[in-house]
Amino acid sequence: MVIFLALATGVxxxxxxxxxxxxxxxxxxATPHVGWFVTFLVLGLFGIGITVAxxxxxxxxxxxxxxxxxxxxxxxxxxxxxSGGNVATVKRKPWSLTAETTSIITTRMAPFADGxxxxxxxxxxxxxxxxxxxxxxxxxxxRAAGWKIPVKGIGWVGKDPTVYxxxxxxxxxxxxxxxxxxxxxxxxxxxxxxxPTIVIDEDVPSDRFRIxxxxxxx
Numbered sequence: 001m002v003i004f005l006a007l008a009t010g011v012x013x014x015x016x017x018x019x020x021x022x023x024x025x026x027x028x029x030a031t032p033h034v035g036w037f038v039t040f041l042v043l044g045l046f047g048i049g050i051t052v053a054x055x056x057x058x059x060x061x062x063x064x065x066x067x068x069x070x071x072x073x074x075x076x077x078x079x080x081x082x083s084g085g086n087v088a089t090v091k092r093k094p095w096s097l098t099a100e101t102t103s104i105i106t107t108r109m110a111p112f113a114d115g116x117x118x119x120x121x122x123x124x125x126x127x128x129x130x131x132x133x134x135x136x137x138x139x140x141x142x143r144a145a146g147w148k149i150p151v152k153g154i155g156w157v158g159k160d161p162t163v164y165x166x167x168x169x170x171x172x173x174x175x176x177x178x179x180x181x182x183x184x185x186x187x188x189x190x191x192x193x194x195x196p197t198i199v200i201d202e203d204v205p206s207d208r209f210r211i212x213x214x215x216x217x218x
Contacts, residue, residue: 095130095131095133095134095194095216096130096133096134096137097134097137097138097141097192098192101188101189101191101192102137102140102141102144104188105138105141105142105145105185105188106141106142106144106145107145108181108184108185108188109141109142109145109147109181109184109185110145110146111181112145112147112180112181112184113145113146113147113148115148116148117148117150118142118147118148118149119149119150119155120155120210121139121142121147121149121210121211122135122138122139122142122149122154122155122210122211122212122213123135123154123155123156123157123210123211123212123213124154124155124156124157124212124213125156125157125159125164125165125212125213125214125215126214126215127156128215128216130215130216131213131214131215131216132154134168134194134213135154135211135213136154138211138213139154157212159212164199164212164214165214165215166214166215166216167195167196167197167214167215168189168194168195168196168197168211168212168213168214169196169197169198169199169211169212169213169214170182170185170186170196170197170198170199170209170210170211170212171198171199171200171201171203171204171209171210171211171212172198172199172200172201172204172208172209173200173201173202173204173205173206173207173208174200174202174206175200177206177207179207179208179209180207181209182198182209185209185211186198199212
């Protein structure tokens with residue numbers, strides 16, 4: 001469609017140029033002159049229509065691109081825009097915590113440490129290298145924040161693979177349950193490019209949340 005519109009625009013411009021040159025070399029009589037005028041007018045209107053169609057198509061394409069960008073983490077979207085839309089230059093979704101993100105989690109989660117044993121805080125679905133690393137980094141950040149997490153590895157959590165597969169999940173007891181610190185952690189992870197999914201799980205005690213690390217998914 002884009003090629004057709006471009007070719008149509010080129011053809012119209014060429015025809016108008018030929019007609020213009022012809023009229024400058026041969027002055028038409030009054031009656032033929034009206035025909036030439038109508039021809040120029042029709043071609044001009046057709047050219048305007050093509051220009052409007054191209055503008056509408058470009059706007060729709062931009063809107064679709066923006067909608068796609070809004071669905072991915074902000075850090076990746078920024079890289080995509082900075083790359084000029086070149087997907088090949090965009091890095092893979094981050095699946096580990098930077099030193100800065102770790103520090104932010106430690107600082108912002110410290111006020112929610114209450115001395116409760118939270119051995120169940122972080123779980124893992126798959127024991128692949130990326131998932132184990134991320135889960136360990138999350139544990140380390142919370143442990144530094146004063147949360148009571150034993151240093152004895154990460155527990156495997158068996159869940160429905162059709163629901164829990166790729167991504168990082170924040171589990172809460174019910175839709176009306178708002179565990180302290182959960183929303184703050186979700187915001188930190190989202191800023192880091194690891195957009196968590198909040199899921200209802202009745203196995204999680206009320207007023208608590210759990211972190212479940214799935215596969216990287218990209």
